[in-house]
Amino acid sequence: MSDTARALLVANGISKRFGGVHALSGVTFEIRQGEIYGLIGPNGAGKTTLFNVLTGIYPADGGEFAFEGRSLAAVKPHEVAARGIARTFQNIRLFANLSALENVMIGRHVRTHATVFGAIMRNARTREEERAIEKRGYALLEYVGVARRANDLAKHLAYGDQRKLEIARALATDPRLLALDEPAAGMNATETAALRALLERIRGDGTTILLIEHDMKLVMSLCDRVLVLDYGKKIAEGPAAVVQKDEKVISAYLGADVALDVKRA
Amino acid sequence: MPHPLIESKHPAIAKAGLVLIAITLALLPFALANIGTAWVRITNLAILYVLLSLGLNIVVGFAGLLDLGYIAFYAVGAYVYALLASAHFDLHLPFWVILPIGALVACVFGVLLGTPTLKLRGDYLAIVTLGFGEIIRIFLNNLSRPVNITNGAMGITGIDPFRFGTFSFAGTDTVAGLAFTGPIKYYYLLLAVLLVVIVINLRLQDSRIGRAWEAIREDEVAARAMGINTRNMKLLAFAMGASFGGIAGGMFSAIQGFISPESFVLVESVNVLAMVVLGGMGNIFGVILGALLLSFVPEVLRYTVGPAQMALFGRTIIDPEVIRMLLFGITLVGMMLFRPAGILPSALRKRELETARVPAATTA
Numbered sequence: 001m002s003d004t005a006r007a008l009l010v011a012n013g014i015s016k017r018f019g020g021v022h023a024l025s026g027v028t029f030e031i032r033q034g035e036i037y038g039l040i041g042p043n044g045a046g047k048t049t050l051f052n053v054l055t056g057i058y059p060a061d062g063g064e065f066a067f068e069g070r071s072l073a074a075v076k077p078h079e080v081a082a083r084g085i086a087r088t089f090q091n092i093r094l095f096a097n098l099s100a101l102e103n104v105m106i107g108r109h110v111r112t113h114a115t116v117f118g119a120i121m122r123n124a125r126t127r128e129e130e131r132a133i134e135k136r137g138y139a140l141l142e143y144v145g146v147a148r149r150a151n152d153l154a155k156h157l158a159y160g161d162q163r164k165l166e167i168a169r170a171l172a173t174d175p176r177l178l179a180l181d182e183p184a185a186g187m188n189a190t191e192t193a194a195l196r197a198l199l200e201r202i203r204g205d206g207t208t209i210l211l212i213e214h215d216m217k218l219v220m221s222l223c224d225r226v227l228v229l230d231y232g233k234k235i236a237e238g239p240a241a242v243v244q245k246d247e248k249v250i251s252a253y254l255g256a257d258v259a260l261d262v263k264r265a
Numbered sequence: 266m267p268h269p270l271i272e273s274k275h276p277a278i279a280k281a282g283l284v285l286i287a288i289t290l291a292l293l294p295f296a297l298a299n300i301g302t303a304w305v306r307i308t309n310l311a312i313l314y315v316l317l318s319l320g321l322n323i324v325v326g327f328a329g330l331l332d333l334g335y336i337a338f339y340a341v342g343a344y345v346y347a348l349l350a351s352a353h354f355d356l357h358l359p360f361w362v363i364l365p366i367g368a369l370v371a372c373v374f375g376v377l378l379g380t381p382t383l384k385l386r387g388d389y390l391a392i393v394t395l396g397f398g399e400i401i402r403i404f405l406n407n408l409s410r411p412v413n414i415t416n417g418a419m420g421i422t423g424i425d426p427f428r429f430g431t432f433s434f435a436g437t438d439t440v441a442g443l444a445f446t447g448p449i450k451y452y453y454l455l456l457a458v459l460l461v462v463i464v465i466n467l468r469l470q471d472s473r474i475g476r477a478w479e480a481i482r483e484d485e486v487a488a489r490a491m492g493i494n495t496r497n498m499k500l501l502a503f504a505m506g507a508s509f510g511g512i513a514g515g516m517f518s519a520i521q522g523f524i525s526p527e528s529f530v531l532v533e534s535v536n537v538l539a540m541v542v543l544g545g546m547g548n549i550f551g552v553i554l555g556a557l558l559l560s561f562v563p564e565v566l567r568y569t570v571g572p573a574q575m576a577l578f579g580r581t582i583i584d585p586e587v588i589r590m591l592l593f594g595i596t597l598v599g600m601m602l603f604r605p606a607g608i609l610p611s612a613l614r615k616r617e618l619e620t621a622r623v624p625a626a627t628t629a
Contacts, residue, residue, distance in 0.1 A: 055490055081492030089490075095483035098476075099613055106480045110492025112473055116501065119472035120465050126472070133473070134616065151615045173492055 006033040008208050009054075009085075009177055013063030016046075016053055016232075023049040024232045026063065031177070036199065036209045038223030038240065040216075042252055045229040047212045048090055051181055054210075055087050056080045067177070082110050086175035088166040090182050090212070096155035100146060100165050103154050104137040107172025140168040144198060160191040164198070171202070178202060179210040184218055196222055220244060228252065290456060294449040305448040309520060311560035312455040313513050318540040318556040319466050319549065320509030325538065326547035326611070327475060328502035329482025331391040333534050334378070334398025338507040340405060340529035341374050342367040342514025344415060347524050350425040353416060360427040364515045371511025372504045374401075379503035383496055386485075398534050405526040420525025427454065427519050434519070451520050458516070462509060466549050469505070471614070478502055479547075543600055545607025554608055563593055 009031040016024040024046045031037045039047050052058045054065055056077040065072040067083055075083070086107075095103050112133060118126040141147040144164040149157055157165060163183055170178055183199075184192045196218060203209055213219045219226060220240045228236040228243055230252040236243045243249055297304040321335045345367040349358045378397045382390055409417030426435035426447070434454065435447045469475045477498045480488035489495050518524050536559065544555020570585040570592075600608070 057486065057490075076494075077486075077489040078492045078494045081490060087490055089487065093484050093487040093490075095480050095487065097483060097611070098479055099616070101616055102476060102479075102614070106476050106488070106493070107491050109473060109477055109480075114473040116469070116474055116505070119474045120468050122468055122472075130472070151613070153613055169491065 007031070008033045008068060009210070010066045011050075011054075011063070012066070014050065014053060014060050014065070015062035016049055016058060017061050022232050024053065024060075024229075027229065027232070027234050028063075029227050029234065029237055031208060031210060034203065034206070034208055035224040036203055036211060036222055038219045038226035039210060039212045039229065040214070040219055040226060041229035041235075044231075045252075046232040047229055048181060049232075050229070051087060051179055051212065054080075054179065055085060078110070081173050081175075084174070084176040085179060086170035086173045086177075087179040088163075088170055088181055088183060090185070092159075092162050092166055094154040094162055094166060094169070096153070098154060099151050100141060100154055100157060100161075101134070101137050101150040103165055104140050104168050104172045105133050107140075107169040108133045108136060110173050137172065140171055141165075143171070144168040145194070160187055163187070163195070167198070167202075171207070175207060177208050177210060179212075181212045182214060183211070184213055184215045192218055294452045295443070298444075298446065298449065302446060302448060305446070305452060307561070307564050309448055309451050309455055311557055312452070312459055313517055313520075314537065314540060314560045315459060315553050315556040316455075316462055316513040316516075317510060317537045318544070318552045319462050320506045320513065321537050322506075322541050322547065322549065322552045323466070323469070323478075323509070324502050324506035325541055326552065327470065327478040327482065328499060329478075330499060330502060331387060331394070332503075332506070333391045333395040333531075333538065334401070335394075335506070335510060335537055336529050336531075336534040337378075337398040337401035338371040338374060338510030339514040339517065339533070340401055340526070341371045341507075342511030343518040343524050343528070344405060344421075344514075345370050345511070346515035346518040347421040347424045348414070350519070351421055352423050353421050357425055359429075360425075360515070360519060364512055367515040368508040368511040371507040371514070375503040375505075375507025376500055378507075379500045383499060395531065395534070398529075398531060402526050402529050402531075405529070415526075418526060420523060420527070422523045424518050424522050424524065426522070427451075435522075448520075451516075455516065458512070463549065463553070470549065474498070474501070482547075539597065543597065543607055545609040545611055547611035548607065548609045551607050551609030551611070558608075562596070563589055566592055 007030045011027060011029050014024050014027045015022070027046075027050065039050065041047055049058070053060045054072070056072070056075050056079070059074065067085060070083070072080060072083070095106060098106070112129055114126045114129055138147060138150060141150050144167055146157065146161045146164050146168070149161060154162065154165060163185075167178075167180065167183065180199075184195055187195060192215060199209060199211070199222060211219070211223060223240050225238060226236075226240050226243045227234060228246070228249050230248075235248045235252055236246040294305050294308070297308060317335070317339060320338070321332060324330050324332045324335070346360070346363050348354055349356050349363045349366070350360065351357075378394065382393050385393060405415045406418050408415040409419075415421070426433055428434070434450045437447065438445045438450070477488070477493045480491065480493055481495055481498055485495055517528075521528075537556075540556040540559045541552050542555070543559060544553065545551025566589040567585065570588050571581060574581050574583070574585075604610075
């Protein structure tokens, strides 16, 4: 990845306070076109808050994001999706009482156009669009590997399949940036390996990925570059291998004393 | 394409079933008229409740917005018709002009209710909508001074029946020896409107719009993150639900010939909501069943509880009116205990894909 690669998302001094708690203070970074960008840090470091500010769920108290050169300040969540940023949630948020296929079909909402009038009249154009939505939905289920559960309620899917379904639903919005909040949480080694292959494939198909993850093995082997947050501040950024050896990162994760021991060893 | 009304593995049987239902519905009013004209009226009222329940189902069942003031839209539709087609203002517009106006006015009120409540959910939304319903009723009660608009608690009398040129829905016409009484004519009209409303509901549910509503019901934050404009979609649900209520109200007005704020009390809102919940929120046929049951069962009990006591004990021990509501209440409580999701719970829609065969996996 050369420095001249196009920046897809630029974060400039993002700050967010909750009462007296500085969840994010002046976080600045840049995600380049086509990379897998890791976002790590201890629990409570502000990773999910960063996601929520990015996707418009919380307004930023300071700084702003620019996506493809356009500011995301004061852009509502549904407009963020329309701009081309899709996300998943740390605590899976599927539409539990709808089928897996319908979950993905809802993801197509933002790229389709049928109005109330079209829905009631069910004219040729609406029927054509519906067929396309369904076809695309099923193709995406196949892509992530849960097509055999297409007609089952989302809540009846196995945990790993629910995670994959959430990714399929996000992909249905045709994102250029896919933001994943701990997609490997609760997965066993086999499932994680499959997830890794899936993420590689998504990147290979041209979607940039922003990844929050606690599974360090996955982050280190998958991410091109990593941003480390601690107490809402950026403490390191760079290629995974470099960040891994950073003193501040080690002490953030293991405590300062242990970090010293590690250095001596 | 599956049949718009019935998805079945045996299209021939489904078709035969539909024809049978159609014949039954066509002959029903004459059979009922034999028992007593009151039963045709009761049936008409039941169909109005089905219309109301289907309207409320859009708001509560599809979009998951608990609305306890739904009857207000019924009231708005009823009053729009009454004011534009009675001696009160000496206006006598034809019904096919007024009904769309009524739907539109109700729709505006729907948006009026929806806008300030966009951020509310569950109990909080229920309280605000309940207040809204009461506000409308109290307004209707008091808009008689200084300018007499609604005639207050006295209500409006002498409301025009539906008329098409010289053909009136009131009064009896005899065609080929069959007596088409007023209620019977309204029955057919109501049935036609109901059919249209059912088709609209079915099509809305299985569309981009319906899926967006269901997404909001399931998880509003996720829906927004998927690019659904939740504000517009919620307002749309309120507006659509209100319009159906408005149309039903207009028809109620014409059929009764008299309306007063009395008809639009909170209990009516609760009643319609009970129909939706009892039948199965979000399931169109469940909601229809719920509305029919809650409309007919109390009436059937009204006519059977008294005679049954006479036959059993030789005298009336408990006032039929009391025992009727008691039985009714017990039935409702029992239903909620044993089938909390309603008689016909909202079912998983299985899709027959053209692109691939999807095996019907066993559900957990």
